[in-house]
Amino acid sequence: MNSLRFELTDRTPKIDFDIKTGLFLISGSSIPEDCLLFYKDIFNWLDDYIKNPRPKTKLELRLKFFNTSTSKCLFTIFKKIEEIKNKGLETSIHWYYQLEDTDMYESGLDFQQMIKVPFKIEKA
Numbered sequence: 001m002n003s004l005r006f007e008l009t010d011r012t013p014k015i016d017f018d019i020k021t022g023l024f025l026i027s028g029s030s031i032p033e034d035c036l037l038f039y040k041d042i043f044n045w046l047d048d049y050i051k052n053p054r055p056k057t058k059l060e061l062r063l064k065f066f067n068t069s070t071s072k073c074l075f076t077i078f079k080k081i082e083e084i085k086n087k088g089l090e091t092s093i094h095w096y097y098q099l100e101d102t103d104m105y106e107s108g109l110d111f112q113q114m115i116k117v118p119f120k121i122e123k124a
Contacts, residue, residue, distance in 0.1 A: 001052075004045045012038055013063065017045065022054030026077075027062035035069035039076070046080040056090040057081060062124060063104065071107070078115045091117050096124040 001019055008014035013028035032038040059081055066074070078093060085091040093115065095108035108121040 001048055004042065015042060017042075017049075019049070019054075022057040024057065024059045025062070026060070026074075029064050030066040030070040030073075032070075035067070035073055039070075039073040042073075043076060043080070046077065050080060050083050050087075053084045053087070053089055057084050058092050058094065060094045060096065062096045064098075064101075065104075066107075074111070075114065078111060078117065082115060082117050085117050093117050093119045095119065095121045097121065099123050 003019045004015060004017040006012065006015040008028045011029070012032050013026050013030045015026055017024040030038075059077070061074070081091050081093060093111075095111065097104035097108060105121065108119075112119040112121060
C-alpha cells in the first residue's frame, strides 16, 4: 500500500496521507463539482488502511472553506478513523482554524460532538 497524495487545486484540497507515519493531512478549500467522485478514492484508500493501520493515526484538517457536500464526506472520513480507534489503536483528529474564522471553529465543534475519537480544535 502506498501513501495517498493529491495536489491542491482551486476547488479541491491537498491530500497527504502518509502510510509510513500514519499522519494524514487535508488542507485548502473543498468545493469540488462532484464531491463523492473526488472523495471516493480517499474512502477506498482508508478502507484498505483500516485493514492494517499504523499503531498511531493522526488526521489534521487545515481547511479554509468547504461546502455542504464536503461536510458529509468529512464525516465519512471521521467515521473511518473511528473504526481504527475501535480496534484499540491510538487515533486523533486535529481541526485547525484561523482566529477570525468563527464558522470554521463552529464546524469543528459540531464534528467534535459527533465523533468518538479524540478531537482537538486549535488555532492555526
